[in-house]
Amino acid sequence: MSPALQGLITIIIGVGGCVGYFYFSNLFLDKVLYPPTGPNAGRNITRAGMIRPWLFLAPALIALTVYLAYPVVETLRLSLTERVPGGGYAFVGLDNYSKMAAEPKFWEALRNNMLWLIVVPAMSTAFGLLAAQLSDRIRWGNLAKSLIFMPMAISFVGAAVIWKLVYDTRPVGQEQIGILNAVWLAFEGGPMSVLFLKIVPILGLLAFAVAVGLIAWVFVRPMLKAREQVGSGTIPLRLLVGAGALWLIYMSLRSIFGLAGADLPYGVPQTWLTIPFWNSFFLMIVLVWIQTGFAMVILSAALRGVPEDTIEAAIVDGANPFQIFFKIKVPQIMGTIVVVWTTITIVVLKVFDIVYAMSNGQWETQVLANYMYDKLFRANDWGVGSASAMIIMLLVTPILIWNVYNARKEMR
Amino acid sequence: MDNIVGKKSGLTWAVHISMAVLVALWLFPTLGLFVSSFRTADQISSSGWWSALSTQERQVPAIRVGGDEVEVDGRFVIEGRLFSATDATLSAWGTTSTAPEANAPGDVVELNDGVTLTVAEDGAYVLSSPVTTEGTRLPRIFSTATTPPEFTLENYRAILFEPSNTDGMSRAFFNTLTVTIPATIIPILVAAFAAYALAWMDFPGRALLIAAIVGLLVVPLQLALIPLLKLHNDIGIGKGYLGTWLAHTGFGLPLAIYLLRNYMVGLPRDIIECAKVDGASDFQIFTRIILPLSFPALASFAIFQFLWTWNDLLVSLVFLIDSTGQTTVMTKQIVELLGTRGGNWEILATAAFISIAVPLLVFFAMQKYLVRGLLAGSVK
Structure with a gap:
């Protein structure tokens, strides 16, 4: 059977099945299980009202449980086990x-x-x-x-x-067909190259370091002032932000010095991904x-x-x-x-x-x-x-x- | 905002220029692929796509003189052409690799022993010799030709309609479609009912369920790969379309329910209560009132799910593609091409462009709903 036909049949079965499920389960609830007529009409309406949401939710809940919730637990279990030769799994801890x-x-x-x-x-x-x-x-x-x-x-x-x-x-020697290399080869070490490949990136990195520093300062400052109330729960977060910012600033300063001293290979096409x-x-x-x-x-x-x-x-x-x-x-x-x-x-x-x-x-x-x-x-x-x-x-x-x-x- | 009467901001030009630069940066990569897919392999490898519109001067590979010898007026003459393209023009030629541009078109060059060679501007050459050249080594001609811009649909024809096409792009196209359509429709239906229950029905545990769905929104699907593959193998689905549809349905549901519920909660309460007073059941309210009113939200989720399933690689790799290779999808085909034909840009670019053309069409046609869906899904 061609996959396209199979797909079409699945659409019909899937959609028809869903519609049928919702329609008939509601019909069953209203007509057979708890009909809103007879001596117990009031009680039946209440009961049907209690069950109906779950009818609506059931397919979605089943799919979510099987396809997202269960795998989380199962993956956790698998990560603690190992396949033993001959089939089966053995618990191996960490x-x-x-x-x-x-x-x-x-x-x-x-x-x-x-x-x-x-x-x-x-x-x-x-x-x-x-x-x-x-x-x-x-x-x-x-x-x-x-x-x-x-x-x-x-x-x-x-x-x-x-x-x-x-x-x-x-x-x-060959003409470059990648635009990045074509641009790269246009720089041959003159003053424009220094401007675009050294001064502009350095200024960018500097701006980045300053921005990171400012953001971190906003987070860390309340801890340094005794007057301001700081929720104790946020202190680890604030320290984390501060440490991360310090690392980023260190990295960008290091890149600045690296870039300033770097001897860029002008005129040589680069394999960028390596x-x-x-x-x-x-x-x-x-x-x-x-x-x-x-x-x-x-x-x-x-x-x-x-x-x-x-x-x-x-x-x-x-x-x-x-x-x-x-x-x-x-x-x-x-x-x-x-x-x-x-x-x-x-x-x-x-x-x-x-x-x-x-x-x-x-x-x-x-x-x-x-x-x-x-x-x-x-x-x-x-x-x-x-x-x-x-x-x-x-x-x-x-x-x-x-x-x-x-x-x-x-x-x- | 700074359009105070009588004062025009000097920044306006800066804004226009920076926006133009930004748009160009974002457009250029795609444009490169698009232009490349209409060029021949020769053109792609000899010049950048950005020069596709200009007349190009390039060296034609050296060609050895050959052909039938004809005797004319006591001399032995061989005539032939260097290139078949009629609109290319020769700008220079030579007979040695050290001086490939030594002569101008029309020059008559004496090689040796009275053998003369001439190449005209349109690439036609004439070799004339006093004695027969049969059995001797004929000279090579190096030439530089300028060709006007030329675009071709040949790449598309080769990839889509070539019967012997071993790269299977057209089959992959239909396979992708087969994966995508059910995987888009089924979650919508399932999610719509669930979203209605979560938005308009009262039952214990509702808030908890909503919180759980918000949590499941961010669960990485990487976690689901092994357990589900095991499950599929255990219950006999194995690798195939059914498993892929189910997986896409499961992975798409949290976003679907979340988006649709957020939208349905915003529908006017009066309409629903009026219907209830008039004796409509929940099922009738849902199908007659809620579904038609929720069309914008349904459309925006449908676009998300369509783009996501069409562009997906990981789910298909794990749940669909088996060792027979019959059920390959386009993204997988392209990754294969990247590996095996990394240098053949005409094939790669065309294949990639075929695979992104459909999402791009959907994107430009339904952008309004996509934006609306994004806003509903994230700003909350």
């Missing part, structure tokens, strides 16, 4: 985890994932905010927005092909390119929701456009920025296709999701594979708790 911790590839994946977690949400949100703010002020803004939003519709694999073409390398450490950034750009549109759409709606009178008041007080943006608008949409940030963070934690298609974790670009796939389906080691899946789950958990907490708060 052996899989210690085996995983002994692998340098795992630490490489974890380190890269941390980099992804910082760079991709930050850059996507920043570009999204920039695009949202700029496009709101021009007549062709809607067209611009839909062009920036477009990569959202492109698959990660498609995006991988698109960017492989950008990063393509031809040997010296340069250790930096190649991860070339992969990250792909995800930033995809996710910026999402950030832009959400933040643009939030920016439009900022009350006009606060902006007018600022203009009357003589604020310039930059002050209006950073001091009036951004603080008012902080909540939305956090939502966008966390949503992209989740996407980043699951990122698999891009790395799988572009480098497959070679040249030190491994990430957790691809590491897990490697373990599961290439090395066929389900124990360690499950253990690394649990690490991804562990990294998602804070966001999960935060989301549930917010949803509960909203419902009350």
